[in-house]
Amino acid sequence: MFDATKTNRAYCGIPTFLRADLCALGGEIPTDAMAVLGIPFDEASPFMPGARFAPRSLREHSLRFSPQSYYDMTSDRTYLTDAVTGRAIVDAGDVDVVPVNVAATHHNITEAVAVLLAADAIPVVLGGDHSISFPVVSAFQRPIHVIQIDAHLDFAPITDTLTYTNGQPFRHISNLPQVQSVTHIGARSLRIREAEYRDTLAAGNRIVGMDEIRETAIEDWLGHIPADASVYLSVDIDAFDMSLVPGCVSGEPDGLDYRQMRSLLKAIVARFDLVGFDLVEINPQLDVATGATSYLGAQVLVELMGYRLAKVRMSELAN
Amino acid sequence: MFDATKTNRAYCGIPTFLRADLCALGGEIPTDAMAVLGIPFDEASPFMPGARFAPRSLREHSLRFSPQSYYDMTSDRTYLTDAVTGRAIVDAGDVDVVPVNVAATHHNITEAVAVLLAADAIPVVLGGDHSISFPVVSAFQRPIHVIQIDAHLDFAPITDTLTYTNGQPFRHISNLPQVQSVTHIGARSLRIREAEYRDTLAAGNRIVGMDEIRETAIEDWLGHIPADASVYLSVDIDAFDMSLVPGCVSGEPDGLDYRQMRSLLKAIVARFDLVGFDLVEINPQLDVATGATSYLGAQVLVELMGYRLAKVRMSELAN
Amino acid sequence: MFDATKTNRAYCGIPTFLRADLCALGGEIPTDAMAVLGIPFDEASPFMPGARFAPRSLREHSLRFSPQSYYDMTSDRTYLTDAVTGRAIVDAGDVDVVPVNVAATHHNITEAVAVLLAADAIPVVLGGDHSISFPVVSAFQRPIHVIQIDAHLDFAPITDTLTYTNGQPFRHISNLPQVQSVTHIGARSLRIREAEYRDTLAAGNRIVGMDEIRETAIEDWLGHIPADASVYLSVDIDAFDMSLVPGCVSGEPDGLDYRQMRSLLKAIVARFDLVGFDLVEINPQLDVATGATSYLGAQVLVELMGYRLAKVRMSELAN
Amino acid sequence: MFDATKTNRAYCGIPTFLRADLCALGGEIPTDAMAVLGIPFDEASPFMPGARFAPRSLREHSLRFSPQSYYDMTSDRTYLTDAVTGRAIVDAGDVDVVPVNVAATHHNITEAVAVLLAADAIPVVLGGDHSISFPVVSAFQRPIHVIQIDAHLDFAPITDTLTYTNGQPFRHISNLPQVQSVTHIGARSLRIREAEYRDTLAAGNRIVGMDEIRETAIEDWLGHIPADASVYLSVDIDAFDMSLVPGCVSGEPDGLDYRQMRSLLKAIVARFDLVGFDLVEINPQLDVATGATSYLGAQVLVELMGYRLAKVRMSELAN
Amino acid sequence: MFDATKTNRAYCGIPTFLRADLCALGGEIPTDAMAVLGIPFDEASPFMPGARFAPRSLREHSLRFSPQSYYDMTSDRTYLTDAVTGRAIVDAGDVDVVPVNVAATHHNITEAVAVLLAADAIPVVLGGDHSISFPVVSAFQRPIHVIQIDAHLDFAPITDTLTYTNGQPFRHISNLPQVQSVTHIGARSLRIREAEYRDTLAAGNRIVGMDEIRETAIEDWLGHIPADASVYLSVDIDAFDMSLVPGCVSGEPDGLDYRQMRSLLKAIVARFDLVGFDLVEINPQLDVATGATSYLGAQVLVELMGYRLAKVRMSELAN
Amino acid sequence: MFDATKTNRAYCGIPTFLRADLCALGGEIPTDAMAVLGIPFDEASPFMPGARFAPRSLREHSLRFSPQSYYDMTSDRTYLTDAVTGRAIVDAGDVDVVPVNVAATHHNITEAVAVLLAADAIPVVLGGDHSISFPVVSAFQRPIHVIQIDAHLDFAPITDTLTYTNGQPFRHISNLPQVQSVTHIGARSLRIREAEYRDTLAAGNRIVGMDEIRETAIEDWLGHIPADASVYLSVDIDAFDMSLVPGCVSGEPDGLDYRQMRSLLKAIVARFDLVGFDLVEINPQLDVATGATSYLGAQVLVELMGYRLAKVRMSELAN
Incomplete structure (x- = not known):
């Protein structure tokens, strides 16, 4: 959809993610592409619903970034060059949500992700509430670790x-046979029940709380996952400090700042083979009018795409 | 909960409807009472969700009316005198909604309404989205007509x-054996599908469109229901013209004004035995900041209660 | 403040009403001027406060009208020509509100209005909540009727x-010795208590309900006030139908439409000697983001000023 | 883009108008199609800007209507059957707006509309503020009347x-050589300057005020345009009464209700050859949270499309 | 009110704080209970009013925490176990606010708190604006220190x-005979007048600014209060950095983050005998739509209750 | 406009900045005054417009600070004493914006600033979007450095x-002959294009990124500007971390906190001769309802004025 001869202001044009080409799920997904998939589902929201509008809002805010590349001043590196025009990024549209029928919706989600995986694409999933991660991860066949x-x-x-x-x-994800481990990073809410805490540890999973994040090194928390393992990453926007996410209903104090998140994203991509990721729990209905939470979410996605594609390219060069 | 020695500003106090006594469903419901029952369910919303907050918001706005009575200047009559203190109105709290489990939620709804009916109470149901009317009506055993x-x-x-x-x-309601007829009043949306129209007529139901409302008399549209029949009334706030209901997602132009609604409510109570009613589809999350839509909804409920109790009293006097 | 050489977009400039000159109360008020006076007081609000910001918001929206005149297409007449530049309209700023001290605030209000009256000006009062009308009317010495x-x-x-x-x-106003009568027009709320109704009639006052407005002529309701009597007019924005005033906390259904209001304003100015008026109960904090309620309020004020000054001019010509 | 095998909830999917196919301007526009064209431009807004987001919002709300057809209960007729799947409606995306360069933006607008006209398509233009109508109309070569x-x-x-x-x-439009007449319907604002009124009449144009709309027949106001003349229609959403358009900055009281608008739209399509139309001045940034104003605007467009295509089909049948 | 057999979603049910039992002030308050008392008063607000709605909003957001206990992952401790079911926490409803009559309202506040104190309960006060702390503290008879x-x-x-x-x-509080000292923590606003600063120091009080908080230990600032002294704590939500409290009108930059606040709360409970506390200045009318500020306030209250009850239990065990 | 005998609540009175006297540009500007000038222009906004309302909003929030002085507790110093009453601060109103005519608007801006400079005043410019800095800086004749x-x-x-x-x-500014250097502080957005980065360095300018701000001393980044050089300072509110500026459309994560900003402002005033400054990109239309972003902006301006005037006074004393 991107046309470099145009001015392309963010408020102009039909919004696919980063103005990437819109690809139907039936066959045109380029191999190895990052394929954006929206899952506008929020029926599982425990308090205020509305996250169903996040795929649309994330796409709209993604247009504020250039489809041609982005430049990181700090590292003096350019990312995503030609990723959109070269179809290294495509937009696969939204999963068909069947209202008040969670089984049918989950089926549609798993099937859509499976199509992307069958094309060797990397699913970039736009939630929705966090319940969508289970049917997404269910589509993976090979052994994966989940962060x-x-x-x-x-x-x-x-x-x-x-x-x-x-x-x-x-x-649910921890119970899937293909899931080797779950690593919870940034957990801190007083609304976490003790049973959750005990049960996930008993299941062999790993919790990284805010004190650990502040006081120890990333390698200390990620060392239990083998280097180069296949990793699926699920980012709940409420991992950020609540001051950064006014449009997230489950925002909590004492959360990650942006630099901590960025370090984490870089480390995960660098160490592991990122085979898919999602971003969930942005509620555009309730966000501040500037859409700040959607913008932040779009930036997280853009950076993750940037790091992931940069790694691919470096490894391609190395071959 | 009402204490006549206090000032009772609407922003003070724990909000039950009209400051009525809070009655648990297990046994304390006074016979013949109007029993307010909240159903904070909106998972079936087709576009923007949030109607789950309407029971809370309707109760809050109900406090703007006096719990001691209200006066209708036009007819120089006073309604609801001592209804709250005399427990002719009670608040039965909310149905327990089970998220992402429509079967369990419907079960809870039907069961809660059945308890009220077993106590010979008149359920005054605060939705929620309109899907809740089906499990509500399912609780009725005797033959009823639905408007x-x-x-x-x-x-x-x-x-x-x-x-x-x-x-x-x-x-669903039309298919229930106890339902004798369904009468649709105010239908006008361009989003009504032709199949809906044909099918409800084929099922023997009655549609009253806006032209009929404007041009013919109420008796013309309600004549197919026997006088004094048991009637369940379901009011979708979008029956009003969309200018009156900014906090209703399904608002439509060319709707009822308040006088038309009031005439209709009065006529229905006067002609039939109103055995229960609901008010649905107010979305307080998205309403204007003054809560105008919730206030309007609360007034509809207060008037309906007033007319219904006035009729009871007159008939009591007549005996 | 008005400078005809400028473009004067409504979002430019320090907002006095209609860009009228700002006149301190101590002496510079032109004789016979309409003097705008803000009373940013809302401590008496019974539900959601915020009307204290209405004077500021009304001034801002007044700038959308031209300070040079306005044209009424229907009557092919131009109003307010040179009223601002000729200082027939001035802005006297705001009364000093003393927080949590209603006695001191009332004193300041009455004193400020008295200063305007001493200058033979016509106070054009911007509320604030409706409680401000009492200290305003208290400042009048001569016999007046209040509508x-x-x-x-x-x-x-x-x-x-x-x-x-x-x-x-x-x-309070009805109890003031200088007040000859109070006429309530547009009363309809179910929140009116029966005691209010009985007491005001008992005090010799007049109530005009919506049925009377719809079915009888203005002369029928205003006939009890002698022609050319001095009249103070108090307009609560909730007189309008609630669909027109989303930013008014006390909005009620079944209210006046704009044409009814306009007819009423014209009739009052035509029949009586309008010696002052107020507009109250706009809450800009809670209005829709376009400020529609403030705009409507500003238009009511602009029209009232227009009719009042047109009458003065016609009577000047007649002499 | 429409896929009839899906549930197609309005919150799912990349939003083109009515899920119509997205057609680039360079050549794929089907002949005689209604081609939706967004012009996200609001730099000419005189007060609060934001209408640049209306094309996006109108498309999103259009998805609430079925892409397969809509049914009008009153006339028992179905409109737009197969219009989307049959490519009688396509979406041509947005004009490229060049910020702070009105000449370049106007050039892009005129050129885009010209491309559509060259394909014998009917431009369905989504503003933007009302300034966009001039460069749109400029693209027409043949003689037209403008309403x-x-x-x-x-x-x-x-x-x-x-x-x-x-x-x-x-x-500007009145000065274009191809424009035979301008007819202003619904004019009523007190912000209309007398010079505007005098000048447009002097230019031979026609004004239809609210009194005329209420008291005389449509044929009285449209009789000056020859039957079957080519007509371009520009609808400012502020033609509606301000109570219906909370998200329009220039809303005015005493406006059209929906039935009046519908009659007008039907009459215009029936009498003339509608060669293009626009809908302008919706500001989604400032609308109520339910997006009521965008929904109303989408309905106006859907109805206009429906009437226009129904007329084509009838005339096709007649041949 | 809590029923452990229900799902108890936060949007279901009549909102008392943490679903605690509602206890009338006249006699049923359990000894040693923490008794929640709302004071919906905001007439003393210096800028934008609306904090009167905070008691209601705090109760609603409290329902997002479990009434059965909460778990602190960091310390691996569980708090508030059985506090609600065991009536260690009750909700005493709201003080009756008498509008525009600060003397009567203050009287009602002091009397209500006195009733709680007479029952040996610990008042947990939900403001309102900060003016309410004075009549609250006035109810204490024994010598207390105020933080x-x-x-x-x-x-x-x-x-x-x-x-x-x-x-x-x-x-006012500093002038009360029973008040031994006032300690101001977190003071930083440029709107503090020099006279305030000089006068409170002259009265023997202590100010702890942000530099001290950052650079010195808590014991340095609290050492002037004897260990185990009776302390009343008043928390203005604006102590937090303004980025955390978008719904607080008096938010200021350079404030406390959550960890600093938590350390402070823990230290105060640990060192002193906390005999009551309030939380003030949340304005739900103006908060972001997710209610983030109310959620943060509810969490502060829940934690304070948790620490306070944990201390009681430990000391009970020690006996 | 300030009257010390009044209570002067922030919601009372016609809002000039800090209640300073309103001075027309034609001659009454006191020599050496800080002259506030609003530029309500946002036509150059790249995404959501609305910053045109910031001059009005900044003035309104400035009234929350005392016009008589402000006290900095940390340094135990009082600033701005008598600055308003002594006309060391005046308000010059707004530049006349000519809509959709950037050349005319730029001309008006440059001319207005030139008038202030001709009076030896220090322009304190309230944007508007950031495009306004170019025509402002264009008015300076003498050599300046821009930060x-x-x-x-x-x-x-x-x-x-x-x-x-x-x-x-x-x-544009960098190309002006009188501009000796541009120093960009706080740059960090991923939306910065590489070409911008390369070109400004190539032009001899200086970029200070967030890492440098965190890790090095202010003198390291400002050393390239000669001590006591004339400096124009332009503050985009998005320099702050996005959590502090919900009402700024271009907010970015990982930004300045308030202490960093304050240190920077102090250092700049201390080292250089601050000859003018602006504050831009606050969008009150889209801000949170408490107006937090405008308040923060007003505080930045008030502090800058305080430091600047304190320096003048100290240097006056030194002479």
Whole structure:
């Protein structure tokens, strides 16, 4: 969709992510592409709903970044050069959400991600509330480690009646046979139940709290995952300090600042083989009018794409 | 909860409806009371969610009316005198919503309404989105006629995947054996599908469009329901013209003004035995900051209660 | 402040009403001027406060009208020509509000209005909540009739503890010796207490409800006030239908539309000697983001000024 | 873009208008199609800017209508059947706005519309502020009549410094050689300057005020335009009563209700050859959170498309 | 009110604080309970009013925490276990505010707190604006020290006209005979007047500015209060950095982050006998739509309750 | 305008900056005064417009500070004593913005600033978007250095069509003959294009990124400007971390906190001869409802004025 001869102000044009080409799921996904997939689902929200509008809002704010590349002044490096025009990034549109039918919606999600994986694409998932991570991860066949950056554990017990809320996805994920480990980074909320804490540790998972983040090195928390392992990363925007995410209903104090997040994203991409990622829990309905939370989320996604593609290119050069 | 020795400003106090006593569902519901029941459910919302907060908001705005009575200048009559202190109105709290589990939530709704009906109370239901009317009406055992005041028909076909959205409740209701008829008043939206229109007529139901409302008399549209029949009334706030309901996501132009609504409410109470009613589709998350839509909704409920209790009293006097 | 050589976009410049000259109260008020006086007081608000910001907001929206004149297409007449440049309109700034000290604030209000009256100016008062009308009217010495256009009566009983809320000003006003009558136009709220209704009638006042407005002629409701009597007019913005005033906390359904209001304003100016007026209960904190309610309020004021000055000029010509 | 096998909730999917196919301007526009063109330009806004986001918002709200057809219960007719799938409606995306360069932006607008006209398409233009109508109309080569439904005249004098504000487009348009007449319908604002009024009449144009709309028949106001003449229609959303358009900065009281607008749209399509139309002055930044003003605007466009295509089909059948 | 058999989503149910039992002030307050008391008063607000809605909003957001306990991952401790079901926490409802009558309201506040103190309860006060701390503290009979965490000193001179604004409470408090000292923590605003600063020091009080907080240890600032002294704590939400409190009108830059606040709260509870506390100056009318400021306030209260009850239990065990 | 006998609540009175006297540009500007000049222009905004309302909003929030002086507790110093009453600060009103005519607006800006400079006043400029800095700086005749505190460089290439957006002003400024250097402090956005970075360095300018700010001393970054040089300072509010400026459309993460900004402002005033300054990019239309961003901006301006006048006085004393 990008046309370099135009001015391309962010308020102009049909919004795909970064003005990437819109690709239907049936066959045109370029191999190895980062394929953006929206999942506008928020029926599992525990308090104020509205995250269903985040895929649309993230795409709109992504247009504030140049589709041609971005420049990181600090490292004097340019990222994403020609990624959009060269179809290293495409937009696969949204999953079809079936209202009040969580089974059908989960089925559609898993199927859509499976199509992307079958094309050897890297799914870049735009939530939605956090419940969507479970059907997304379910689509992966190969063994993966899951890293969750989040103020909460989302590891609530599963009961007969409460099964697919956004407090439970990582218990479901931890139970998947292909998932080797779950690592919770940034957990700190007083709303985490003790049972969640005990159960995820008992399941062999790893929790990294804010004190650890402040006082120890990243290698200390990520050492339990083998280097170059396949990693799926799930970023809940509430991992950030609540002052940075006014449009996130589950914002919590004492969270990550941007530099901490950036270091973490860089380290994860550098050490592991990032095979997919999601960003969840932005609620544009309730955000401040400038859309600051969506902008921040779009930047996280753009940087992750940048680091991931830079790594691919370096490794291509190395061959 | 009401204490006549206090000033009772609307911003003071724990908000039950009209400061009525809070009654648990297990046994303390006074016979013949109007029992307010909140159903904070909006997972079936087709566009912007948030109606789950309406029971809370309706109760808060109800406090702007006096719990001691209200006076209608036009008719020089006083309504609801001693209704709250005499427990002719009580607040039964909210139904327990089970997130992302529509079956469990519907079960809880039907059960809660059944408890009220078992106590010979009149359920005054605060939605939620319109999907809640189906499990509410399901609780009625005796034959009833259903009147829906709404810009839409909510009679969408039921499919394997789409079953309990807020576009379908009146098809479900129409299929209930105890429901003798459904009367749709105020239907006008361009989003009504032709199939809905044909199917509800085919099912023997009645549609009253805006032209009929403007040009013919109420008796013309309600004559198909026997006098003194048991009637359940469901009011979607979008029946009003959209200019009156900025906090309703499904607002439509060319709707009812307040006088038309009031005439309708009065006529329905006068002609029939109103055995329960609901008010749905107010979204306080998205309303204007003055909460105008919740205030309007609270007034509709207060008037309906007033007319219903006045009728009871007159008939009591007549005996 | 008006400079005709400038473009004068509404968002430019220090906002006095209609860019009129700012006149300190001590002596520079031109004789016979309409003198705008802000009373940013809302401590008497019964629900959501914020009307204290209305004087500022009304001045800002007044700048959307031309300071040079306005043209009424329907009557093909031009109003307010040279009123600002000729200092027939001036802005006297705001009354000094003393927080949490209603006696001191009332004193300041009455004194400020008295200064304007001493200069033979016509006070054009920008509220504030409706409680401010009492200290304003208190400043008048000569016999006056008071007309209140309002959805409510504001005639609540005065008790030891509740004295100066915005539900009581017209009882205070009715008790003032110089006030010959109070006429309540547009009363309709279900929140009017029966005691208010009975008491104001008992005091010899007149109520004009919506049915009367719709079905009878203005002369029928205003006939009890002698032609050419001195009249003070108090307009509560909630007289309008609530759909027109989203930024008014006390908005009520079934209210005046704009044409009804305009007819009323014209009739009052034509029949009586309008010696002052106020506009109250706009809450800019809670208005829709376009400021629609303030704009509507500013237009009401501009029209009233236009009619009042047109009458003066015609009578000047007649001499 | 429309896929009938999906649920297609309005919050899902990349938003083109009605999920119509996105067509680049260079050649793929189907002949005789209605081609939606966004012009996200608001630099000419006289008060609060933000209308640049209306094309995006109108597309999003258009998704609430079915892309398969819409049903009008009143007339028992179905409109737009297969219009999207049959490419009778396409979306041509947005004009490239060049910031702070009105000449370049106007050039881009005129050129884009010219491309559509060259393809024999009917431009369906989504503003933007009202200044965009001038460069749009400039693209027409054949003689046309222009009808403007608007609370204002937008016929302000053109000066050396003030040239392309949104107060002036219809003076520019009236000066175009291909424009045979301008008809202003709904004009009523007190902010209309007398010079505008006199000048447009002097130019041979026609003004239809609210009294005329209420008291006379449509044929009385449209009779000066020859039957079947080519007509370009420009709808300013502020033609509606301000209570219906909280997200329009220039809203005015005493405006059109929806039925009046609908009658007008039907009459214009029925009598004339509608060769293009625009809808302007919705400001989504400032609208109520439900987006009511955008929804209303989308409905106006959908109805206009429906009437226009129905007429084509009837005439096709007639041949 | 808490029913452990329910799902208890935060949007369900009549909101008392943490779903604690609602206890009327006349006699049912359990001994030693923490008794929540709302004071919905904001007439003393110096700029934008609206804090009157904070008791309601704080209760609503408190429901996001579990009524059964909360778990602190860092210390691996559980707090508030059975506090609600065991009635160690109750909700005493709201003080009756008498509008525009500060004397009557203050009287009601002092009386309500006195009732709680007479029952040996610990008042947990939900403001309102900061002026309410004076009538609250007035109810204490025994000698107490007062600690204020606040960006301001609120120690403005008292004059004939300005007496009970929210700029003056701590001067009134400092003058109370039972108050042994006032300690101002977090003071930093440029709006603090020099006279306030000089006067509070002259009265023997202690100011702890942000530099001291950053550079010295808590014991350095609290050493002047005897260990185990009775302490009343007043927390103005503006003590936090303004980035954390978008819904606080008096937010100031360079404030406390959450960890600093938490350390402070823990230290105060650990060292002293906390006999009551308040949280003030949250304005839900103006907060971001997610209610972030109310959530943060609720968390401060929940933690304070947790620390206070944990201390009681430990000391009970020690006996 | 300031009257010390009044209470002067921030919501009272016609808002000039700090209640300073309003001085027309034609001659009454006191020599050496700090002259506040509003430039309500935002047509160059690249995303969401609305900064045109910032001059009005900054003036309104300035009233929350005392016009008589402000006290800095940390340094135990009082600033701005008698500055308003002694006319060391005046308000020169707003530049006349000519809509959709950037040349005319720029001309008016440059001319207005030139008038202030001719009076030996120090312009204190209230933007507006950042494009206004170019016509402001153009008015200076003597050699100056320009310091820009900003998350961006605003040094985009100038093309035939894109010339005066808010991404370009510092390239224009850098090209002015009187400008000796441009120093960009706080640059960090990923939206900075590499070309901007390379070009400004190539032009001999200096960039100070966030790492440098955190790790090196101010003298390290300002050493290239001669001591006591004439400096014009332009502060983009987005230099602050985005958590502090919810009402700034271009907010970016990882920005300055308030203490860093304050140190910077003090250092700049101390080292150089500050000959003028601006504050830009606050968007009150989109700010949180408390107006936090405007308040923060007003405080930056008040402090800058305080430091600047304190320096003047000290140097006066030294003579």
